[in-house]
Amino acid sequence: MGPGPINADPRVLRAMSAQLVGQYDPSMTAYMTETQELYRGVFRTANEATLLVDGTSRAGIEAALVSLLSPGDRVLVPVFGRFGHLLVEIAERCGAEVHTIETEWGTVFTPEQIEAAILEVRPTLLAVVHGDTSTTVAQPLDELGAICRAHDVLFYTDVTASIGGNRFETDAWGLDAVTGGLQKCLGGPSGSAPITLSPRAVAVIESRKSIEAGLRSLDPGDADSEVRAERIRSNYFDLAMILDYWGPKRLNHHTEATTMLYGARECARIILEEGLYETIARHALHGSAMLAGLTGLGLTIFGDLAHKMTNVVAVYIPDGVNGDAVRAELLNDYGIEIGTSFGPLHGKVWRIGTMGYNARKDTVLTTLAALEAVLRRAGVTLTAGGGTGAAQDVYSDAA
Ligand SMILES: Cc1ncc(COP(=O)(O)O)c(C=O)c1O
Numbered sequence: 001m002g003p004g005p006i007n008a009d010p011r012v013l014r015a016m017s018a019q020l021v022g023q024y025d026p027s028m029t030a031y032m033t034e035t036q037e038l039y040r041g042v043f044r045t046a047n048e049a050t051l052l053v054d055g056t057s058r059a060g061i062e063a064a065l066v067s068l069l070s071p072g073d074r075v076l077v078p079v080f081g082r083f084g085h086l087l088v089e090i091a092e093r094c095g096a097e098v099h100t101i102e103t104e105w106g107t108v109f110t111p112e113q114i115e116a117a118i119l120e121v122r123p124t125l126l127a128v129v130h131g132d133t134s135t136t137v138a139q140p141l142d143e144l145g146a147i148c149r150a151h152d153v154l155f156y157t158d159v160t161a162s163i164g165g166n167r168f169e170t171d172a173w174g175l176d177a178v179t180g181g182l183q184k185c186l187g188g189p190s191g192s193a194p195i196t197l198s199p200r201a202v203a204v205i206e207s208r209k210s211i212e213a214g215l216r217s218l219d220p221g222d223a224d225s226e227v228r229a230e231r232i233r234s235n236y237f238d239l240a241m242i243l244d245y246w247g248p249k250r251l252n253h254h255t256e257a258t259t260m261l262y263g264a265r266e267c268a269r270i271i272l273e274e275g276l277y278e279t280i281a282r283h284a285l286h287g288s289a290m291l292a293g294l295t296g297l298g299l300t301i302f303g304d305l306a307h308k309m310t311n312v313v314a315v316y317i318p319d320g321v322n323g324d325a326v327r328a329e330l331l332n333d334y335g336i337e338i339g340t341s342f343g344p345l346h347g348k349v350w351r352i353g354t355m356g357y358n359a360r361k362d363t364v365l366t367t368l369a370a371l372e373a374v375l376r377r378a379g380v381t382l383t384a385g386g387g388t389g390a391a392q393d394v395y396s397d398a399a
Pocket residue numbers: 004056057058059083129131132133134158159160161181190191
């Protein structure tokens with residue numbers, strides 16, 4: 001019950017135990033094509049360029065940024081938590097000129113603040129995290145696409161923590177590049193990063209394309225024969241080549257991580273079978289029950305609740321309580337993991353997730369009951385049954 005990774009859905013684990021097939025086996029390429037369509041549904045996009053980057057979520061971030069950014073390009077990153085700093089770190093390593101605006105952890109920016117910074121910096125790319133797991137809040141993105149278009153800025157976001165559990169619309173919100181991961185609301189393991197790219201983003205990436213020797217066309221009249229002086233600065237994360245691998249050319253690049261493909265495909269199938277909006281509503285219900293339960297115990301919640309993600313809550317560690325000792329007791333005696341926190345919040349809050357396969361009534365109630373028992377042993381005075389009672393009220397009201 002931490003901020004992710006969480007327990008994978010057993011269906012995903014079963015899918016991942018299937019036998020491997022060759023990377024050009026018709027069933028493998030059919031799975032790849034099917035997975036692209038499934039993730040168009042999850043990302044809410046018509047983008048042809050929707051695929052998987054092999055690697056954890058930061059592989060997706062790195063692929064997007066290294067493929068979209070040329071050295072010296074200006075990037076604006078609004079930072080409101082640890083993962084905004086990660087975008088800065090990766091964009092800097094791409095050789096970009098990175099500008100930031102910062103807001104206190106637990107808060108988000110207004111569209112006006114971001115537009116003012118765009119006007120000042122004049123970036124080629126706005127890179128912003130959607131839900132920052134470190135603070136539990138999500139930056140509203142719905143007005144930023146129009147702002148980016150008006151100022152001719154590409155718009156990238158990281159939805160690792162939010163996708164599947166919170167409303168997110170790639171096309172309606174005007175996103176050019178979006179990357180995620182399986183290990184939060186999608187109910188899978190880390191190790192595959194779904195990505196979607198708008199035609200505008202693909203055009204930028206294609207303009208930087210330089211195909212490896214050995215695969216390159218030898219016909220000088222063919223665009224695929226061109227060798228560019230300034231190549232995308234990573235081979236593994238070169239989205240121009242990865243797009244050719246996933247596209248009709250099936251031009252060889254890496255060997256697709258077959259088992260992760262099976263897992264990613266199953267994650268999306270489960271969500272779309274339940275219904276994307278129904279899955280989001282399930283996260284909202286169990287997240288509300290957890291929040292009510294923690295409040296009902298008499299604990300204090302961190303952050304701007306108006307912008308809190310549905311799937312994770314940060315709660316202040318009561319005065320005089322050793323946060324790590326409580327976490328250890330929950331894990332060792334009850335088999336329940338809750339999360340610690342980073343940076344300015346380290347030692348101050350626990351982060352508790354209700355996501356993916358773990359966004360369920362039984363997990364919420366068991367966690368609240370166990371937390372009450374552990375805190376009572378640690379000497380905290382609590383409302384007896386206040387946690388499970390408040391959560392049950394949320395479930396009764398929703399029924
Ligand atoms: C919002 C966000 N972005 C990026 C990452 C990095 O993901 P990974 O550890 O899968 O590379 C995480 C991990 O928790 C995250 O929460």
